[in-house]
Amino acid sequence: MKKIFLLTLLVTLAVSSCKPAGPKIMVDTAWGRQSPKTATAGAFYMFIRNAGLEEDKLIGAKSAACKTVELHESYQTPEGAMGMRRVTGDVIAIPPGATVELKVGGLHLMCIDKLQDFNSGAQIELTLRFEKSGDVPLTADIRE
Amino acid sequence: MKRIFLFIISLAAGLGLTAALTFAATQWLRPPALHGLVMQPQQPAYNFTLMSHYGQTVSLSDFRGKWVMIYFGYIACPDVCPATLAELNKALLSLGKQSERVQVVMITVDPERDTKEQLAGFMPHFNKSFIGLTGTSEQIKEAATYYGIYFAKHQEDTALGYLVDHTATVMLIDPDGYLRVVYSFGTVAKDFADDLKYLMAR
Numbered sequence: 001m002k003k004i005f006l007l008t009l010l011v012t013l014a015v016s017s018c019k020p021a022g023p024k025i026m027v028d029t030a031w032g033r034q035s036p037k038t039a040t041a042g043a044f045y046m047f048i049r050n051a052g053l054e055e056d057k058l059i060g061a062k063s064a065a066c067k068t069v070e071l072h073e074s075y076q077t078p079e080g081a082m083g084m085r086r087v088t089g090d091v092i093a094i095p096p097g098a099t100v101e102l103k104v105g106g107l108h109l110m111c112i113d114k115l116q117d118f119n120s121g122a123q124i125e126l127t128l129r130f131e132k133s134g135d136v137p138l139t140a141d142i143r144e
Numbered sequence: 145m146k147r148i149f150l151f152i153i154s155l156a157a158g159l160g161l162t163a164a165l166t167f168a169a170t171q172w173l174r175p176p177a178l179h180g181l182v183m184q185p186q187q188p189a190y191n192f193t194l195m196s197h198y199g200q201t202v203s204l205s206d207f208r209g210k211w212v213m214i215y216f217g218y219i220a221c222p223d224v225c226p227a228t229l230a231e232l233n234k235a236l237l238s239l240g241k242q243s244e245r246v247q248v249v250m251i252t253v254d255p256e257r258d259t260k261e262q263l264a265g266f267m268p269h270f271n272k273s274f275i276g277l278t279g280t281s282e283q284i285k286e287a288a289t290y291y292g293i294y295f296a297k298h299q300e301d302t303a304l305g306y307l308v309d310h311t312a313t314v315m316l317i318d319p320d321g322y323l324r325v326v327y328s329f330g331t332v333a334k335d336f337a338d339d340l341k342y343l344m345a346r
């Protein structure tokens with residue numbers, strides 16, 4: 001009986017130590033708006049979920065379809081106007097258990113100097129870089 | 145006893161029906177509320193004269209007889225501006241033939257970079273009927289001032305160069321040239337379309 005108990009304890013410990021202690025990043029519904037190459041820039045939106053137990057930070061992004069990808073944020077100025085800026089420190093924190101939404105009029109990835117047209121129905125490959133999780137590749141759907 | 149019971153039942157049913165009808169009258173039969181700030185009193189909208197992306201001089205008065213939707217934006221504004229123009233396009237599509245009575249116009253708040261050639265490569269992409277307008281800094285400033293549009297260049301460490309903060313409202317002008325409704329940023333296609341349908345039917 002004692003043996004069985006010890007065995008169970010060992011198995012339990014082994015299983016729990018397998019559980020990821022760090023962040024666990026998942027991205028879904030990534031999309032961008034259809035726009036011609038002449039529009040120079042285009043935004044990408046998505047949900048970034050951290051199912052892990054530790055915070056992670058989005059620290060950058062890149063795509064073969066853009067010369068540069070910056071982390072941006074649209075905001076309302078005291079005058080009631082809409083402004084846009086680079087995110088402070090070029091970092092978007094993704095707390096454990098949280099879902100951060102990149103959305104129109106808020107946080108977004110800004111693709112600057114597009115190297116191709118973004119046509120509705122197309123898919124654009126992107127790579128997000130996280131401080132702890134490293135590179136996370138994803139595909140963004142281009143919509144109207 | 146049975147009679148009293150029946151009486152109570154019919155009374156309750158009657159009350160329920162009255163309540164339902166009252167609710168219907170206040171909720172369903174009420175004229176739809178417009179989805180923006182309705183201008184009271186109605187004022188004639190400022191008659192700007194600017195350069196269209198077709199290379200022609202265009203005044204607001206050229207659009208008499210049409211509902212005009214004016215938006216101030218710029219090309220290197222890749223989040224807020226395309227979102228608004230895309231919603232306006234969806235609204236026009238849902239209006240079908242009636243959309244011929246609507247003219248969407250974007251006045252650039254970045255005349256330095258948004259030349260008529262640049263606008264010609266940008267506007268039709270959202271809808272072939274959309275018109276982009278540019279002008280001298282003074283002309284743009286004057287139009288913006290009359291429409292209560294705040295805009296200011298802001299330097300930012302971005303590959304986009306400078307950015308322009310701007311009021312992102314959409315203004316609806318009636319076929320007689322009167323400013324009727326001002327919509328805040330984030331108004332969706334269905335709300336624009338419902339308002340246009342309602343106003344055009346009157």
Ligand SMILES: [Cu+2]
Pocket residue numbers: 043072073084085108109110222223
């Ligand atoms: Cu941006």
